[in-house]
Amino acid sequence: MxxxxxxxxxxxxxxLTIGSTYALIAIxxxxxxxxxxxxxxxxxxxxxxxxxxxxxxxxxxLGMGMVSLPIILIIALxxxxxxxxxxxWTVERVAYRPLRGSNRLIPLISAIGMxxxxxxxxxxxxGSRDVALPPQVTGGWSFGDPSLYEVSLSYMQVMIFxxxxxxxxxxxxxISRSRMGRACRACSEDIGMTNLLGVDTNKxxxxxxxxxxxxxxxxxxxxxxxxxxxxxxVGFIAGLKAFTAAVLGGIGSIPGAMLGGLILGVTEAxxxxxxxxxxxxxxxxxxxxxxxxxxxxxxxxxPEVEKV
Amino acid sequence: MNQFRKSxxxxxxxxxxxxxxxxxxxxxxxxxxxxxxxGPVAQYGDMQKIGVMAAIEDxxxxxxxxxxxxxxxxxxxxxxxxxAVAVANKIINDGVTxxxxxxxxxxxxxxxxxxxxxxxxxxxxxxxxxxxxxxxYKMIFRTIGLDSLQGSMAADYILxxxxxxxxxxxxxxxxxxxxxxTSVRDQLAENGVKxxxxxxxxxxxxxxxxLIAKLKKENVDxxxxxxxxxELGLILRQSAEKGFNAQFMGPEGVVNSDLAKIAxxxxxxxxxxxxxxxxxxxxxxARVAAIKAKGxxxxxxxxxxxxxxxxxxxxxxxxxxxxxxxxxxxxxxxHDFDTAIGKVKYDEKGDLTESTFLVYRLHKDGSKTPAE
Numbered sequence: 001m002x003x004x005x006x007x008x009x010x011x012x013x014x015x016l017t018i019g020s021t022y023a024l025i026a027i028x029x030x031x032x033x034x035x036x037x038x039x040x041x042x043x044x045x046x047x048x049x050x051x052x053x054x055x056x057x058x059x060x061x062l063g064m065g066m067v068s069l070p071i072i073l074i075i076a077l078x079x080x081x082x083x084x085x086x087x088x089w090t091v092e093r094v095a096y097r098p099l100r101g102s103n104r105l106i107p108l109i110s111a112i113g114m115x116x117x118x119x120x121x122x123x124x125x126x127g128s129r130d131v132a133l134p135p136q137v138t139g140g141w142s143f144g145d146p147s148l149y150e151v152s153l154s155y156m157q158v159m160i161f162x163x164x165x166x167x168x169x170x171x172x173x174x175i176s177r178s179r180m181g182r183a184c185r186a187c188s189e190d191i192g193m194t195n196l197l198g199v200d201t202n203k204x205x206x207x208x209x210x211x212x213x214x215x216x217x218x219x220x221x222x223x224x225x226x227x228x229x230x231x232x233x234v235g236f237i238a239g240l241k242a243f244t245a246a247v248l249g250g251i252g253s254i255p256g257a258m259l260g261g262l263i264l265g266v267t268e269a270x271x272x273x274x275x276x277x278x279x280x281x282x283x284x285x286x287x288x289x290x291x292x293x294x295x296x297x298x299x300x301x302x303p304e305v306e307k308v
Numbered sequence: 309m310n311q312f313r314k315s316x317x318x319x320x321x322x323x324x325x326x327x328x329x330x331x332x333x334x335x336x337x338x339x340x341x342x343x344x345x346x347g348p349v350a351q352y353g354d355m356q357k358i359g360v361m362a363a364i365e366d367x368x369x370x371x372x373x374x375x376x377x378x379x380x381x382x383x384x385x386x387x388x389x390x391x392a393v394a395v396a397n398k399i400i401n402d403g404v405t406x407x408x409x410x411x412x413x414x415x416x417x418x419x420x421x422x423x424x425x426x427x428x429x430x431x432x433x434x435x436x437x438x439x440x441x442x443x444x445y446k447m448i449f450r451t452i453g454l455d456s457l458q459g460s461m462a463a464d465y466i467l468x469x470x471x472x473x474x475x476x477x478x479x480x481x482x483x484x485x486x487x488x489x490t491s492v493r494d495q496l497a498e499n500g501v502k503x504x505x506x507x508x509x510x511x512x513x514x515x516x517x518x519l520i521a522k523l524k525k526e527n528v529d530x531x532x533x534x535x536x537x538x539e540l541g542l543i544l545r546q547s548a549e550k551g552f553n554a555q556f557m558g559p560e561g562v563v564n565s566d567l568a569k570i571a572x573x574x575x576x577x578x579x580x581x582x583x584x585x586x587x588x589x590x591x592x593x594a595r596v597a598a599i600k601a602k603g604x605x606x607x608x609x610x611x612x613x614x615x616x617x618x619x620x621x622x623x624x625x626x627x628x629x630x631x632x633x634x635x636x637x638x639x640x641x642x643h644d645f646d647t648a649i650g651k652v653k654y655d656e657k658g659d660l661t662e663s664t665f666l667v668y669r670l671h672k673d674g675s676k677t678p679a680e
Contacts, residue, residue, distance in 0.1 A: 007525050014517040130538050132570040135549070142551060149525060152550045227514045228545055229538070229570050237512060272518030278481060278508035280518070 006149040011273040012266060017157045017226075019265020020164035024219035025242035026249070026257035027171065028088075028212025034188040034252035035208050038104065041111040042091050044239020045118035046213045050084040050220025051230040052126060055133050069136060073221075080217040087118075088213025089206055097202065115236075122232040130231045137225060160222045167218055168258055171211070175254065180207060188252070244288045250301020259299060337376045337631060339364065339618065340399045342392070342409030342419065343434075345384035351608075352411055356433055357382065358604045359614030360408050362595060363622075363648075373622045374629060385419070387412040396422040405429060405633045408617045411610070413437035420448045429633035429640075431620060433613035441657040447637050449654060451613040451620065451647070453664040455484070458559045458581040459491030462532060465579070465667050465679070466492070467499050470555060472530030474504045476523055478543075480535030481508040488559050489534030504528055509539055516543045517550065524552045536561040540578075541570030548574035555579065560665070565674035576672040579679055584649070584666045586612035592648050613664070616647035 025047050032040045057076040066072055095110045140154030175181040186194040187204050195201045223238070224230050241264065249260025264284055271283040291298060341360050344353040357380075364378045372378065383399060385392040392415035399407060400422070407423065407430045410416040416435040423430045424445045431449045432440070438454050466475060475496060479489035486508065493503045504526045509519060520543070523531065531554050533540045540562045547554070548571075557579035568575045587596050587606045595615065599606040606612075623645050624636045645652040653661045668676040 003525075007521065010521045010524075011518055014515075014521060017517070018515050130541075130566060130570060132541070132566075132572075134572050135545070138549070140549070150551065154549050156549070223514070227542060228572075229514065229542060233512065234514065269518045273522060276507045277519050277522075278510065281510060 003148040006144040006151050007273070009144075010149070010151045011269045013151070013153055013157060015266035015269030016262060017160050017265070018268065019245075019262040020160055021219045021223050021226075021261075022238075022242050022245045022264050023258045023261025024164055024167065024215045024222075025238060026245040026261045027254060028216050029243050029246040030249070030251055030254060030257040031184075031208045031212050033246070034254075035184065035191065036096075036100070036107075036205055038096070038107045039111065039243070040091075040096075040209075040212075041108070041239065042095075042114035042118055043212065043216060044235035044237075044242065045115050045122075046084050046088050046091075046235070047216040047220045047223075047238055047242075048230065048232065048235030049087055049118065049122065050080045050213075050217030051224035051234065052122060052131070052220075053080040053083045053217070054221040054224045055131055055230055058133060058136065073136075073225075077218065077221050080221050081214040084213045084217035084220065085210040088209040088216075091118075092206055092209040097205075115239075119232050119235065126232065128232055130229050132229050133224065135228055156226050160226065163218060163222060167215060171215070171254070174211075180204070184208065241284070244284065247288060247298055248291055250298025253298070253300045256298055256300035263299075335372075335376050336379050337373065337406070337625070338379050338381050338402070338404045339621065340383055340402075340404040340407040340409070341380045342383045342385055342395055342399065342407055342415075343411035344387040345382055347386040347388070349387045349412065352434060352610060353384075353387075355605075355608030355610040356409065356411055356614040358599060358606070358608070359433065359611040359616075360618050362599050362602075362611075363615040363618035366595070366598070367618070367622050373625045376625075378618070378622065383409075385410055385415050387415055389414050389418050392416070392419040393422065395419065396428075400426045400428060405631065406621050406636075407431070408433060408614055408621075411435065413440060416440055420445060423447055427634055429621065429636050431617040433617045434610045441659050445658060447633065449617075449620070449637075449640060449658040450660060451616045451649060451652065451664075452610070453583070453660055453662075455560075456487065456491060457663045458665050459488045459534075460495055461581050461663055461665055461667065462488075462557055462559070463492045463495035463499075465581075466496065466530065466532065466557070467501065469667075469680075470530055470557075470579075472555065474526060474528045475501060475530045475532065476505040476507075476526065476528040476554075477503045477532045477534070478505070478519070479508050479533070480511045480539055482511060482535065484561060485533075485535035485559075487534070489532065492532050492534070509535075509543075511535070511539060513539065514542060516546050519543070520547050520550050520552050523547075523554065524550070528554055530555050531557070533558045533562065535559075537564045537567040538570065541567050541575070544571035544574040544578065557581075563668070563670065563676065567670065568672050568674040571672075573672050575670060578670045580668050580670055580676070581665045582668050582676065583609050584664055586649050589648075589650075591650075595648060612648045616645075616649040616652060619647040620645050620652060 028043045054076045057079045061072045091114050095114045096107050099107045137156045142150050142152045144151040183199045183204050245260035245264045246257045249256030268280050268284050271280045343356045344350050360380050364380050368377050383395045385395045396419040405428050410419050411434045413435040416432050424447050429447050433451050436455045438456050477489050477493045479485040493506050560582045563580045563582045596606045624639045628635050628639050641654050655661050667679040669679045670676050
């Protein structure tokens with residue numbers, strides 16, 4: 001392969017890595033929108049909390065002398081998903097459920113308030129400075145001709161791909177095969193009708209928040225380990241990017257969120273590859289504007305597409 | 309009669325004592341010490357106070373200046389530009405004509421206008437903003453280098469010591485970082501070294517893998533980063549993970565123990581320009597010991613610059629045998645001084661001709677040593 005194609009391959013790997021984590025967070029936005037038609041702006045904060053919990057658990061387990069990395073990571077993942085889901089459920093119960101049925105703007109404002117609250121809550125309890133974790137998953141493969149360009153693929157990147165694919169597959173199976181998933185799909189079709197048919201829609205909505213938060217916690221663990229740094233403000237920009245991904249793919253559509261995340265990640269990497277990297281955000285948000293102008297329902301957001 | 313005599317005696321004694329006090333007062337020269345004594349950055353004001361008071365004590369112990377004892381008078385501007393103006397006016401009303409201060413550049417700037425107009429000699433030991441000395445003032449000096457000097461110092465080090473094959477200059481698009489990065493790039497270009505890349509990153513960004521892939525493609529072996537430690541820490545960490553092993557260099561903004569916390573082993577050997585640690589200099593050993601003996605901290609970056617400011621004033625007063633500040637200012641501009649921060653020499657603007665910064669090598673335990 002030529003130097004150029006190796007370089008392109010490297011940037012593609014980088015873009016897919018970051019894109020898959022965008023996709024994980026984007027699902028939380030898109031599922032909530034699909035069912036109750038609101039944008040949960042506090043979702044980025046749930047991701048940030050997931051990252052913090054991961055750091056605390058890993059540091060705690062290492063401090064207790066545990067050495068097996070896979071076990072540490074599994075414990076951290078389970079704890080982070082559980083705590084983030086608790087936050088997701090509580091936010092819905094406290095800030096959104098009492099406002100159900102009111103004007104659409106009101107829960108939106110409540111969501112922004114919740115986001116500010118969670119951010120400041122973490123600032124107060126954990127401090128506003130960067131918290132760092134030493135690299136846990138190190139090493140990787142490198143291939144390509146070293147005299148031309150050496151492509152590196154780290155174990156961490158592979159771990160991000162694999163865990164994202166597993167999570168997405170499980171989510172798709174859950175939505176398409178399980179009873180709860182069927183109820184979710186019914187809610188997104190017509191929530192009033194579903195209610196009349198005897199489904200406890202409040203329960204389904206709460207479930208949506210829990211699932212979204214759990215996926216955000218997975219992203220929090222993966223990105224926390226990948227970057228090794230977290231601060232209380234990472235949720236805002238990550239949430240914004242994931243929201244863009246969700247809109248790009250068609251908000252309300254789960255495959256759309258997956259696709260949107262990957263497209264956004266690759267676009268960012270390719271922009272940085274061939275233009276100065278300060279234009280990265282200009283291009284990705286420019287893309288969002290174009291999509292909204294020419295295809296407001298997003299790439300896969302057609303009405304006949306399965307929505308949740 | 310007896311009564312009258314007694315009271316006369318009393319009166320004359322009183323007059324005598326008053327005369328004596330007046331004489332003693334004439335022998336004291338007040339030096340104004342302007343800076344934050346309260347407020348969020350009061351610890352910097354403390355550093356200045358420690359340095360000035362130590363210098364005054366040493367000079368007085370050696371017999372003062374021209375037989376006059378020095379006395380430091382503290383004026384609190386709380387690092388607030390409005391209060392700095394009020395403080396400057398108070399200093400002038402009090403008849404003080406030599407001032408060490410102010411500390412924050414934002415306070416020094418409005419205050420220096422007033423001192424220049426009223427003919428008060430001012431030496432700041434901490435303000436690094438270039439604009440303070442750009443107005444052609446006659447009465448304003450510094451004992452600290454400018455922020456912008458770090459750029460030329462870094463470029464100099466790259467050209468003469470590091471001599472890399474391909475240099476990239478990266479910055480964080482902010483005034484401080486981009487300003488320094490631009491000056492490094494320009495100075496390299498003047499000397500025939502063209503930066504292979506000149507790019508900005510977004511502050512707060514976490515993913516630099518695309519940037520690193522590009523640096524790798526450009527075969528860069530030296531990266532100058534203008535900005536602060538959080539982004540550089542992540543760039544270092546991700547570079548190590550992706551097998552990109554260039555030498556990194558940054559300004560004072562990256563010199564922070566958090567850099568080592570974020571980047572871990574990858575922070576070992578990073579170069580940075582930082583203010584010299586004057587307390588480590590052997591010529592200051594006795595002064596450091598004296599300050600420590602008082603239970604104060606001699607390691608603050610402004611302690612010895614403040615000490616030197618008093619030394620410069622005292623030297624000028626003893627050489628000119630005058631306390632007229634205009635005369636002192638002319639003398640200071642024209643002469644060299646040996647001080648706690650080494651040789652001090654001024655250019656036309658009142659800036660030091662030699663930088664008070666030094667190139668350091670940072671280590672993974674958060675410490676730093678002067679670079680070879």
